[in-house]
Amino acid sequence: MKALKISGSILGLIFGISxxxxxxxxxxxxxxxxxxxxxxxxxxxxxxxxPNPQAFSDAQWETATMHMRVRASLTAxxxxxxxxxxxxxx
Amino acid sequence: xxxMAVICTCILLFLGGGLFAQEENELTEITTRLNELKPGKxxxxxxxxxxxxxxxxxxSSSFVGGSFNPIFLWQQSERLLFEGELEVELExxxxxxxxxxxxxxxxxxxxxxxxxxxxxxxFGIFGDRLHPRWINRLPTNPLGFTxxxxxxxxxxxxxxxxxxxxxxxxxxxxxxxIVNGPTLNEGMVDAEEGGQLHYANYNDNNKNKAVGGRLGxxxxxxSSVEIGFxxxxxxxxxxxxxxxxxxxxxxxxxxxxxxxxxxxxxxxDVKAQWNQVSVSDASYISPEDPTGTTEYTFENKSNAWFAxxxxxxxxxxxxxxxxxxFTGRYxxxxxxxxxxxxxxxxxxxxxxxxWLDWRxxxxxxxxxxxxxxxxxxxxxxxxxxxxxxxxxxxxxGGHGEPSGNAFFVHWSIGF
Amino acid sequence: xxxxxxLLLMAFASVALLLAASTPEEKTSxxxxxxxxxxxxxxxxxxxxxxxxxxxxxxxKKTYDAMCAICHGTKGKGDGIAGxxxxxxxxxxxxxxxQSQSDGAIYWKLTTGKPPMASYKxxxxxxxxxxxxxxxxxxxx
Numbered sequence: 001m002k003a004l005k006i007s008g009s010i011l012g013l014i015f016g017i018s019x020x021x022x023x024x025x026x027x028x029x030x031x032x033x034x035x036x037x038x039x040x041x042x043x044x045x046x047x048x049x050x051p052n053p054q055a056f057s058d059a060q061w062e063t064a065t066m067h068m069r070v071r072a073s074l075t076a077x078x079x080x081x082x083x084x085x086x087x088x089x090x
Numbered sequence: 091x092x093x094m095a096v097i098c099t100c101i102l103l104f105l106g107g108g109l110f111a112q113e114e115n116e117l118t119e120i121t122t123r124l125n126e127l128k129p130g131k132x133x134x135x136x137x138x139x140x141x142x143x144x145x146x147x148x149x150s151s152s153f154v155g156g157s158f159n160p161i162f163l164w165q166q167s168e169r170l171l172f173e174g175e176l177e178v179e180l181e182x183x184x185x186x187x188x189x190x191x192x193x194x195x196x197x198x199x200x201x202x203x204x205x206x207x208x209x210x211x212x213f214g215i216f217g218d219r220l221h222p223r224w225i226n227r228l229p230t231n232p233l234g235f236t237x238x239x240x241x242x243x244x245x246x247x248x249x250x251x252x253x254x255x256x257x258x259x260x261x262x263x264x265x266x267x268i269v270n271g272p273t274l275n276e277g278m279v280d281a282e283e284g285g286q287l288h289y290a291n292y293n294d295n296n297k298n299k300a301v302g303g304r305l306g307x308x309x310x311x312x313s314s315v316e317i318g319f320x321x322x323x324x325x326x327x328x329x330x331x332x333x334x335x336x337x338x339x340x341x342x343x344x345x346x347x348x349x350x351x352x353x354x355x356x357x358x359d360v361k362a363q364w365n366q367v368s369v370s371d372a373s374y375i376s377p378e379d380p381t382g383t384t385e386y387t388f389e390n391k392s393n394a395w396f397a398x399x400x401x402x403x404x405x406x407x408x409x410x411x412x413x414x415x416f417t418g419r420y421x422x423x424x425x426x427x428x429x430x431x432x433x434x435x436x437x438x439x440x441x442x443x444x445w446l447d448w449r450x451x452x453x454x455x456x457x458x459x460x461x462x463x464x465x466x467x468x469x470x471x472x473x474x475x476x477x478x479x480x481x482x483x484x485x486x487g488g489h490g491e492p493s494g495n496a497f498f499v500h501w502s503i504g505f
Numbered sequence: 506x507x508x509x510x511x512l513l514l515m516a517f518a519s520v521a522l523l524l525a526a527s528t529p530e531e532k533t534s535x536x537x538x539x540x541x542x543x544x545x546x547x548x549x550x551x552x553x554x555x556x557x558x559x560x561x562x563x564x565x566k567k568t569y570d571a572m573c574a575i576c577h578g579t580k581g582k583g584d585g586i587a588g589x590x591x592x593x594x595x596x597x598x599x600x601x602x603x604q605s606q607s608d609g610a611i612y613w614k615l616t617t618g619k620p621p622m623a624s625y626k627x628x629x630x631x632x633x634x635x636x637x638x639x640x641x642x643x644x645x646x
Contacts, residue, residue: 034571037623041575041587042313045348045357048225048504049448049590054620059129063165064137067173069203072219073254073263073306076200089623350586357589404589405582412594448590 036085039078047072053089061086133165138175141223143453143500155180156500159190159222169197191245205250212252212265212304213320214342214363216396217244224504227359227400229453232421233437234365234394241394241423242340242365243322245290246270248299254306261313263306271300271324274333277374281382282430284374285390287326287338287367296334300324304342318344326369338369355405364395369426377430388428396421400443415443417455434462441498449504457496542619544610551609555635565640568633572625581644591621604645611638 044050056064061083069079142156157179164172175190193207212218216235220226221244234241248269254261273295277284302322309315320342327333344363351358369390376386398419406412418440425433441455555561570579576591578584581598588595596603603611616634618624625634 037572037587038575041585045359045586045589046313046316046346047219049445050587051448052591052621053623055448059133060135063133063135063163063171066165066168066171067137067163069197070171070173070195070205070252073252073265075254075256075261077256078254085623088628089618090620348586350584352584355584357586402589405578405584445590447592 034078034081036081036083037089040082040085043072043074043078043082044068051086053086056086056090058087058090061090131167133163135163135165137161137163137505139222139224139502139504141500141502143229143498145499146497148494148496156502157223171195199253201253201255203252205252206248208245208247209250210245211243211267211269211302211322212318213243213302213322213340214304214344214365215316215318215346215361216344216363217242220361222504223500223502224449224451227398227415227417227443227453228419228439228441229455229498229500230439230457232363232394232396232398232419233423233435234392234421235363235396239423239425240287240289241367241392241425242342243269243272243289243302246300247291259311261308263308264303266301266303268299268301270294271298271322272326272338274326274328274336274338274369274372276328276331276333277377281375281377284377285369285372285388285426285429286431287369296325296327296329298325300338302340314348316344316346318342318346320344327372333372336370336372338367340368341366351401354401354403356401356403359400359402360398362395362397365393367392388426388432390426390429392423392425394421394423402445413445415445417441417443417453436460436462451502453498453500453502455498455500457498459494459496542614544606544613548609548613549607551612553608553612553635553638555632555639556608558639561636562639562643564633565636565638566643568629568637569640572628573637576621581641593621595622598641598644603641608635608638608642611641 040053041050053061065074065079065083065086068074069076074082138158138160140156140158142154144153145151157177159175159177162172162174162176166172172192172194174192177186177188177190179186179188189208191208191210193205193209196204198204210218216232221231221235230236233239235244246267246269248267250265250267252263252265252267254263270291271294272287272289273291275283275286275288300322301324302320304318304320306316306318309317320340322340323337325335325337327336342363342365345361347358347360349358349360350356371387371390373385373387375382376384378384378386396419398417400415400417402415404412418438420436420438422436423433424435425431427434437457437459439455439457441453443454444452446452569577569581574585576583576585576588576595577598578588578595583595583597583600585595598604612634614622615637616624616626618626629637
């Protein structure tokens with residue numbers, strides 16, 4: 001019975017998230033206006049020091065940033081801008 | 091004269107043409123060479139981290155070999171990523187290689203990533219994000235967050251859906267997963283361990299899968315604060331055993347904040363997490379009865395939490411001080427009161443770090459361990475205390491004895 | 506026993522710190538003695554086309570807040586959160602060292618870049634870069 005309740009609430013959560021996703025797309029928050037440099041600084045320091053852009057090549061940054069998109073749940077928009085910044089600044 | 095002029099012009103044109111042709115050839119060659127170097131769509135990258143150090147206990151001290159954790163990243167396309175981490179450690183003179191995780195992520199859409207395999211569970215933030223040695227600001231893991239004494243899961247096998255998206259002026263991120271889940275130690279082999287959970291199992295002991303997830307909220311526009319709520323639930327007993335219906339419900343709350351304190355010319359980094367594991371009531375063989383026929387029961391609920399702060403005076407003028415970071419952590423672990431393995435421990439760890447660059451650090455720390463309440467079952471309690479000493483390596487503390495206080499000097503590097 | 510350990514650790518800590526503090530990396534720090542980032546003499550001759558524009562810095566501030574503040578700090582003191590572990594550290598734009606340079610030299614530096622400082626030649630229009638120069642002047646102590 002309890003398991004059912006949990007499953008129910010998780011399904012509800014999925015539904016809620018889908019709704020939020022839709023809402024997120026519709027209402028353009030302040031986040032999308034930010035630039036790569038700022039997003040790089042703000043997001044990396046959530047866990048570790050902001051990396052020196054010179055640490056990796058353009059191709060390596062693509063892989064490293066994708067890894068962090070998964071691990072730190074960066075948004076798609078943030079990931080794209082951070083990669084662009086790192087490639088420019090390395 | 092006129093003829094001469096014509097001839098000169100012809101020669102110049104010829105030479106000019108020749109020069110132009112030569113430039114064109116060079117350009118073609120450079121382009122060809124550059125194309126040879128162009129990276130392919132599939133990318134391979136090795137990252138990871140390593141650490142070692144010196145640990146000084148009350149009656150002994152030891153240089154510890156530490157560990158070396160290579161992370162293999164294989165990006166097949168813009169949507170597909172494989173990540174695998176090994177942990178290579180020295181343990182009792184032997185090289186031990188462990189598989190931390192190995193999984194495939196597939197980007198389904200802007201806000202959804204599917205992950206399958208063995209992965210770090212986003213049950214709170216310590217296991218998922220903060221445990222790598224160059225990210226964890228202290229040389230040790232908090233009580234209840236070590237390989238030896240775990241309150242709450244860190245890795246498991248299964249399927250996960252996760253992602254992040256903007257919301258209002260902030261962001262949210264989520265994860266939902268189905269995994270094998272922990273298994274229950276029925277105490278058949280060692281009665282003193284009856285009721286404990288074993289995490290990170292490669293094979294499940296029942297048909298029931300554990301379901302869990304985390305919701306992270308970043309209310310501020312600059313991503314500096316995050317509050318997370320995690321939960322996981324599933325049956326833990328063996329199918330067909332008397333424990334078949336025993337289940338575990340786990341909860342976690344985490345907090346993260348990174349703030350620039352302009353007045354102090356410093357950056358403050360605060361991280362905290364609280365875990366609770368409740369296993370439904372069941373009877374286990376009493377370790378006090380040598381015949382093994384008496385059963386006993388207890389409220390199988392364990393807690394672990396920590397709060398850690400790091401203050402880095404990064405913007406002061408002093409060349410040494412600006413690379414230093416002061417650290418402090420409090421952690422407490424309370425294991426099932428009334429159980430043979432019950433314990434109530436607190437730990438205070440404090441020290442400072444010296445950052446050589448953004449991913450290389452030397453950590454100095456002093457750790458004070460305190461075991462408050464021994465279990466009613468006496469010896470059993472002491473045993474668990476030893477297991478959960480909290481020393482990073484337990485090289486000197488050893489299993490079976492409380493680790494006591496200790497100094498740590500560790501260096502760690504991320505790459 | 507304990508006090509001996511303490512002493513041992515203290516000694517070790519001091520030695521390690523001294524060693525760490527004298528690593529060659531320190532010498533590349535922009536503000537420390539050693540190799541400095543100097544714009545070529547030709548840069549000093551570039552004329553600031555917005556020199557007489559009293560309002561250009563306002564647009565420069567917008568660009569600064571969005572792109573530069575994360576490292577150089579909201580007030581230009583080199584105390585942005587992303588810069589805290591970079592080598593060299595981001596320059597303190599309010600300092601005499603920066604402010605004594607010509608408009609042309611500052612323009613040249615933010616156009617050219619020197620990692621970890623990015624080049625903004627492609628990302629910002631010529632005019633935007635001069636607006637930034639005007640705003641950096643406003644940051645003077």
